[in-house]
Amino acid sequence: MPEIPFVAEEVVEEPIDEAASGKSLQEAKNRWIELKRMGMKELINRGLELGLPEPRLLRKQALVFSILEKETGDEANIYAEGVLEVMDEGYGFLRSPDHSYVAGPDDVYVSATQIKRFGLITGDTISGMVRAPKENEKYFALLRIQKVNGDLLEKCRDRVSFDNLTPLHPDVAFNMEYDPGEISTRIMNLFTPVGRGQRGLIVAPPRAGKTILLQHIANAIVKNHPESRLMVLLIDERP
Template sequence: MRKKYDTEEPMTEEKGARRPTPSRKKTTKKAGKKVAKKTGKRITKKTSKKTSPPPQKLEGLPKDVEELDDIPVPVSGHVPELHLSEMHKMTISELQTMARDEGIAEITGLKKQDLIFEILKERAKASGVMYGEGVLEVLPDGFGFLRSPRYSYFPCADDIYVSPSQIRRFGLTTGTVIQGQVRPPKEGERYFALLQVDAINYENPDKIHQKAVFDDLTPLYPDDRLRMETEKDVNETRTIDLISPIGKGQRGLIVAPPRTGKTIILQLIANAIATNHPEVDLMVLLIDERPEEVTDMERNVRGEVISSTFDEPASRHVQVAEMVIEKARRLVEYGRDVVILLDSITRLGRAYNNEAPHSGRILSGGVDAGALQRPKRFFGA
């Protein structure tokens, strides 16, 4: 790399030679030209430098956790405790009845997330202790939010804000399951804030320093079998055990024409894992599916069903898939067994292809060469 002073022309002088002395007027003129030339270069560098637009910041964010430490924790008396995870399981009619009991008058036309938000704000006035749970999504600005699996990690009004200080203190990353005490938003704030971390990935927060990093784990061949057989009338899972057994740490594909029962096979596999292996964390990821198929899967599968339907953009498909794989990685780091059932990897690859920047190298079928890297990373994990 050339140094800065190498770019200037050296002022050399031969030995024994006498330099003519220019007049005062000419010297001033030459110096003026040289200064103007240098200044023009500097101005060109400044104007040609591309400045990226400042990132958009969310408004109404709570204060940092270092300022939250001085806030007294509400003491629960006759007011019962509230858990956000239990409220997410309630129906709209149950939440409306609960809102009327809390004295909230204007509840007509409110969405489920807004109803929960208003109930929590009213309960906070009565000094009720509130607890929240969710999967952390760390944003590029350094802070994060706890997203709810009930809404497939979609940003909602009742998401819980996690400050950058808490993220640095516990070394939190995207996909971490966090449980803790929350506080309502103050004046000028729009989100609930995480006040105290009670559990990380269903374990004590002190164990965060004992976990292993997923990329440092050693991949091995599966040696622990997942038994699929459940009832004597279910022949499909019994056939899987005989012909193509499934083990922990194994990946597999179901290749079949449309309308041949792939979704039914996935439902049978999911229920078999939930019945025979309750210690396994089961997640069913539906990408670009119809809403009625999502409802059918939620009613027939005993597990966590995460979906992104066909009426949502490709960026939403990618965000849901990234949240699911990151959550699975965090649970594996804590020594838990995780099974992901994806329907389908073809639509997920199409979503990654639409979102990836075009490199100019197009494979057969119109797929960009760089778009397959992230689906392969998902499948390889």
């Protein structure tokens, strides 16, 4: 059973008003990005300049938060960003890509109230302002949400669950016949028609002509459907 974090629920549930925050929010974000781009040696030196105790023992994200806390003051908000993982107990954490999204002591705590109110789910990329842990607390806590998946919070509230979305199946077919002398695309039209929005896989033994067939398909789309945008990626193949 995972350890339940001791974090007070003193969080501000309203999203950030960027017009009101304005300059201070952007400055906090820019400073966070600047520190994240630094190497550990630079961060350690900065920590020593600020008088942090044993900065060499901290992981990168914890060191970044400690530097921001020291630079801005205990009462100031600190910008952070991460990918949400919701726990079975209802609360969650922002995991860092710097540590391959693995749980760590420097993750940001997200309250169950925030997750429920704003409809947050595992996998959401969340940015916002956090505060340093208070006495007897273990984690930084998310105070205000700025954006979810790069969009404003209002869009997140209105989204429909993936399981409840209406699937749209292909209903318009590509005409694969473009050359009277090419039989393979004629056979595709008869037995394996390809619809717009459909994914396909060509399975055949080595040297059976898979790449040539793919070339014929591309030629047919270019000739018969000029309104389509064709993109071809050849991996380990001669152009």
